[in-house]
Amino acid sequence: MATGIKTNLEWLQGSGLTVNRGVVVDEHLRSSAPSVYAAGDVAEGRDLISGAAAVHAIEPTAQEHGRVAGANMAGRDVRYRGSLLVNIVEVCHLDVASFGAWDDPTAEVASGVKADRPAYRKLLWRGDRLTGAIILGPSSDIWTTNDVGMLKGLVQSGVALGRFKAHLARNPFDIKPAFIASRTTGRLLDETILGRPAKAPGDTPVAV
Ligand SMILES: Cc1cc2nc3c(=O)[nH]c(=O)nc-3n(C[C@H](O)[C@H](O)[C@H](O)COP(=O)(O)OP(=O)(O)OC[C@H]3O[C@@H](n4cnc5c(N)ncnc54)[C@H](O)[C@@H]3O)c2cc1C
Structure with missing residues (x-):
């Protein structure tokens, strides 16, 4: 039996970050707070095929998110085209x-x-x-x-x-x-x- 995944977001209550099924991020993996980035299972980012926001909760997405978020946090301008489920x-x-x-x-x-x-x-x-x-x-x-x-x-x-x-x-x-x-x-x-x-x-x- 599979029940899917549910991101643990309770600790963000009252933080002011926009959350949905995950922390909502833009194409730079940036959250609604400009200096806060989210990546991997906790992030609700762009799906490669549909373009819609999605929480994939798989390792390839976490790795790609991590690279893009890390590069942007370090001052580069890297846009993410989305992850493949x-x-x-x-x-x-x-x-x-x-x-x-x-x-x-x-x-x-x-x-x-x-x-x-x-x-x-x-x-x-x-x-x-x-x-x-x-x-x-x-x-x-x-x-x-x-x-x-x-x-x-x-x-x-x-x-x-x-x-x-x-x-x-x-x-x-x-x-x-x-x-x-x-x-x-x-x-x-x-x-x-x-x-x-x-x-x-x-x-x-x-x-x-
Ligand atoms: C049983 C199982 C099987 C899986 N099998 C696959 C598979 O076959 N293929 C696949 O692609 N994916 C699989 N996944 C999913 C994959 O493991 C995740 O998508 C991936 O690990 C997400 O990486 P992440 O860095 O976002 O989160 P995580 O790997 O969960 O890393 C988050 C880290 O943050 C730490 N942390 C949490 N809260 C805090 C805090 N307050 N302060 C500091 N640190 C904190 C945690 O301890 C953890 O080390 C599986 C997951 C599970 C549970």
Whole structure:
């Protein structure tokens, strides 16, 4: 059973900060008090896909928030374009992953199941861009794991998929051609939250 998350905001009562489901922050992760920033589980920031305010309460969002809030607190001017909602869980040897606006009732939807194994895909579209996805499949199936990464990239980059939209509608299990043709990895490598190239040890570029 899952009950979701609830941010502990009681200690902020009477502080004067604007709070909703979390501490409401602007695109700089700044609260309603100019010198107070909020990041991570306590912050209600921008969702990448919908643009709406949301509390994600996941580690990737906390890390991105922390980088942006820290940079702004240190005097830089870094705007945050929003965080991608991602949840991955293994239940009874099945991996279940959801990305972005996976429950958007207004999106165009394509879905499919495999006849030979417990595997399900749901893809949500705005035009020819993926805005959300759900994967369910055996943890032992390498394509479940691979497609989690590729689908996350396609939703996160918001890349226009053109004719691959029709291909994915026919076969939502064949993600790789769309991922490679859209050069999604290259797009995400260039994308750094702080607006500068990120380097791992050995000068390998990494997406942050
Ligand atoms: C059981 C569980 C499983 C999870 N699994 C995943 C997962 O698989 N993937 C994922 O992405 N996310 C997962 N999460 C969520 C993830 O842990 C959080 O989103 C992330 O840790 C949030 O980081 P944060 O820095 O905002 O908050 P936290 O990590 O909670 O850090 C807040 C810190 O502030 C300290 N603190 C609190 N009050 C005060 C105070 N008054 N003064 C000083 N310090 C204070 C706390 O002790 C804590 O160290 C999980 C969370 C839980 C509880």
